[in-house]
Amino acid sequence: MFNYTFQWKQALARLPQMLDGAVVTMQVALLSMAIGIALAVVLTLFRLSRSRILSGIATSWVEIARNTPALFQIYMAHFGVASFGIHFSPWTSLLLGITFNNAGYLAENFRGALKAIPDTQARAGRSLGLSELQAFRFIVMPQMLRISFLPMTNQMVWAILMTSLGVTVGMNTDLYGVTQDLNALTFRTFELFAVAAVIFYLITKIIQLGARLLARRMFRY
Amino acid sequence: MIEIQNVRKSFGALEVLKGIDLTVHNGEVLTIIGGSGSGKSTLLTCINGLEPIDSGRILVDGTEVHARSTDLNKLRQKIGIVFQQWNAFPHLTVLENVMLAPRKVKGMSKPDAEAMAVKQLEHVGLGDKLSVYPSRLSGGQQQRMAIARALAMSPKYMLFDEVTSALDPMLVGEVLDTLRLLASDGMTMICVTHEMKFAREVSDRVAFFHQGVMAEIAPPAELFGAPKSPDLQKFLAATA
Amino acid sequence: MIEIQNVRKSFGALEVLKGIDLTVHNGEVLTIIGGSGSGKSTLLTCINGLEPIDSGRILVDGTEVHARSTDLNKLRQKIGIVFQQWNAFPHLTVLENVMLAPRKVKGMSKPDAEAMAVKQLEHVGLGDKLSVYPSRLSGGQQQRMAIARALAMSPKYMLFDEVTSALDPMLVGEVLDTLRLLASDGMTMICVTHEMKFAREVSDRVAFFHQGVMAEIAPPAELFGAPKSPDLQKFLAATA
Amino acid sequence: DKLDDIIASGKLRCAVVLDFPPMGMRDADNKPVGFDVDYCNDLAAALGVTAEIVETTFPERIPALVSGQVDIGVASTSDTLERAKTVGFSIPYYAFENAVVVNDKVEMADWEGMKGKTVGATAGTYEAIWLEGKIKEWGEGQFRPYQNQADVFLALSQGQLDATVSTMEVAEANVKSGNFPGIRIVDKAPMVPDYVALIALRSEHGLIDYLNLFINQQVRTGRYAELYAKWVGEGEPAGLTIPGVYR
Amino acid sequence: MFDTALSANDLIFLAKGAGMTIFVTLIAVFCGTVLGIVFGIFRYQVGPVIAAPLTFVLDVFRSIPLLIQLVLANAFLGMVLRLGMSGLTVACIVLTLYTSAYCAEIVRGAIESVPQPVRRAARSLGLSWRQDMTNIVLPLAVRVGLPSWIGLSLGVMKDSALVYVVQVTELLKSTQILITRLQEPLLLLMICGAFYFLISFPVARLGGYLEKRWTHD
């Protein structure tokens, strides 16, 4: 039945290159998460704000991020914005695309988390004399982050998986890009992508493990 | 002195406070009783400016709470308030709960805030729970922590909104003891409560709210001994 | 007749029932009191076979509940049970809640089941809430609905597990009244409760559970009047 | 074997890259046309079967072949030794010369001007591999592989790339079409001519033999020159033999 | 500003791509949901230990990029097993399994969300396991799970943009083909994005509405 000869050695010989790619993948994903969380907090505040314009901007962002394919968003970040003469490198485009996506999904999560925090919490803060912003910063936000920690971990995994879409904008240093380049050289599709799959799997497991440890450290209540 | 002058307040079509007049003198302990929805909690949150009012005035030490020019964050440092529940900030330890406002609002240094917090927590009998998270505390301990947290801002007035009604019967006592302690220290207090025994014992005056109106106000002996309005009579019969 | 013979039950390392012997006669109202975690709820869920037991036997009208051959779904039609909370099926109206089991389990026709349900709901005073969803009911009404739902299966025995302890104090009365009604109808009942006044008034016998052991059982006058064990004395003092 | 299977099934499935004018592209009805498409049709006619064009991108043509979704690839596949470890190559059926194409805003006189610039090509192609090697050799500049030829020219036209290397035919067709404003050809790339071959599974010798003969016949009958004239234009089609060696 | 070379023909071409997107999505969501329900109930019923192998496999589907799953499945089914499937078949198989992996999680979570006392109450009334499942658990779990399931279905629709790697010409690929020919990236991308948005947004809103409505009672 199997008249295909596996050449695992060829793939394994390329492991160092692929691991370098994995590092780039992690970098992009982590960075897009960090910026994405910050943006999501801002978007959440915008959506709560009384200003029509701010909440409109935030809502459009969230809805577009959530209702179009990530591939489309990344493609837009490269070829779409370039139609206006703004040029980003593949790395930047990928980062922007994923960050845009992360921020949208996280902002929606944060909004759900906010609903779960009794408004007596903010009230208790306000009645101690904290300003509105202080009450958000010191009382509401930490709880919001905790409630959305699991969704945030999931989003991080998504971010890792989304880096594989970078090839559409010319990215060739991330794990998927490296694998594809190697595939062009050797045509050992199955072996190379199987190795890449294992690396991706391990990365997501490491992230989930790391998140669990982090959660244990951060949320001791 | 807290002066409440003809305060009216509606939520949408529902008039919750229908012209309340009330003065609380320094050193006085005033208890408010009344049925559910009679506007007791609303009045308290109006006093520290958490809710706007529709008409009338509330003066705290002569400052009009709802005036535009009033710095509410500053005013609130004078007025501690403890709610029925969800008082604890779950992500902070007991000590951090109490230290937060002194540090962020008053800008106290960390050691000063900590000393203050420890003092207040010991005062309410939580000196051994400093680094514990609120989820590990019983409801009664959480409420005492909330009291210590309010006290750490050295407020001149304390408002209590049914601080025992979400508690197990077993835990009510310890919280009421803390309130008694405060009252005997001479703190000016407004307590909304359903604990008639406590009201009778501790209050200088008791006010009975009914459907947004302060139907009766009198020293406890008089109010409980000889209730005038039929509503109050009914209410007392039901809670006996 | 419900016969409980030397029943033992552990959850992991924790022995929750340490050899319980108890017989409940037809027409009898037995009340169980005791501290939290003493195994009261566990015993009830063992009686209708929701929980397996480790050793001993439970016989309901001579049928061994935990025997392999016993058809539990059938047996359970004899034994109504009402829990502390989460009793209602939230996606069904009050009427549908009560009709469900008669229709699905007994295979009653729709009109028959409906007639039965309406009768039982009127019995507990919910005749005007038939097409309302449980979320619109107060806690007390939900509990009464749960009682009607159990009664609709025409059970011979009724088990009640602290049916009032999740309720507002205001709503306890109406549920207890329903139980009194049932007791006066001659229903055989086991009630786990914290309401001592109710226990004293309604029960034929009262059993006191302490740490998995039935420490004392006696008619209410005797048990409350002259508690023998120090544990019971302590318990009664605390709940007074 | 495969050759029999094809004849028996009455269908020849060819992997063709359709964003690689004039070799493969789509007409106004979005139907596949081009040199490779005709080549596939000719082959099917010779076999007495109907042709089915399966569009693939450059990176995906080999997976499509080895996963059995196509029978052969008529997809301008350069016959490198590395790749021959995995797939079977026919004799060359076409040979490309490569051109250096630049964005108008970039000053560049010849191919060496690419040093230090941002350049790109289609992932998985001969010229991409060459260009990436050059960038590594120079140690400066940036290389970006895109998924398809169109994206490369889009990026070049948008100014995201300073220059690209692509086959002369494609470069000329794209410059001429006017679809990509602001690009020009400056030089030939100094590579060995890019001989491209038909591909089939490595083990299908019977099929590969047939393909070899077919290519030979195409040249012999003049069909090769005819297709060249139809799709590429004036001039001589590139020679498919290398002096001094047998294939 | 909208003078464009886009012809009616091209719009039909795009519509065909959109049809393919919807087709692949429907197949994957339908089959994936059925499988996911089976997997989810199985996992809930047998407990974590016995379900461990299944849990692992499903987790793999959620831990590697869909792009790689498609490439690998294509290579494996074709190269190694030589099944000679069309790209469309491979795409449907992979997307189905991918959907089922997420769906199983949703189903398990939804079943777990039904409070134990409610189920006990049902069993106490004499309802059998099956009756409890169909009359109590199913209606309640659907309320909890449906919003996430809608989210999943929309996610699958968006992820189906990746099936281009197995030579399936869906909406985004059709768009790219037209960009190749017409060189109007912005306009074409806008059309493509708008299409996804117009399907996804109302359905997502419906999910949000259902969630809000059902959490009320």
Ligand SMILES: Nc1ncnc2c1ncn2[C@@H]1O[C@H](COP(=O)(O)OP(=O)(O)OP(=O)(O)O)[C@@H](O)[C@H]1O
């Ligand atoms: N933020 C709000 N928006 C709308 N209505 C409100 C709001 N807060 C309170 N109400 C309504 O105002 C009325 C009075 O509420 P309030 O909480 O002051 O009563 P209370 O006397 O404290 O009752 P309880 O003893 O139940 O705490 C109630 O009918 C309540 O539903």
Ligand SMILES: Nc1ncnc2c1ncn2[C@@H]1O[C@H](COP(=O)(O)OP(=O)(O)OP(=O)(O)O)[C@@H](O)[C@H]1O
């Ligand atoms: N399913 C379970 N798994 C593990 N432990 C359990 C389980 N159910 C009950 N327990 C434990 O068994 C002990 C007895 O529980 P039970 O609910 O019978 O007490 P109870 O007398 O009803 O108390 P309460 O008055 O609080 O309802 C408790 O320590 C409880 O934590």
Ligand SMILES: [Mg+2]
């Ligand atoms: Mg209140």
Ligand SMILES: [Mg+2]
């Ligand atoms: Mg219990």
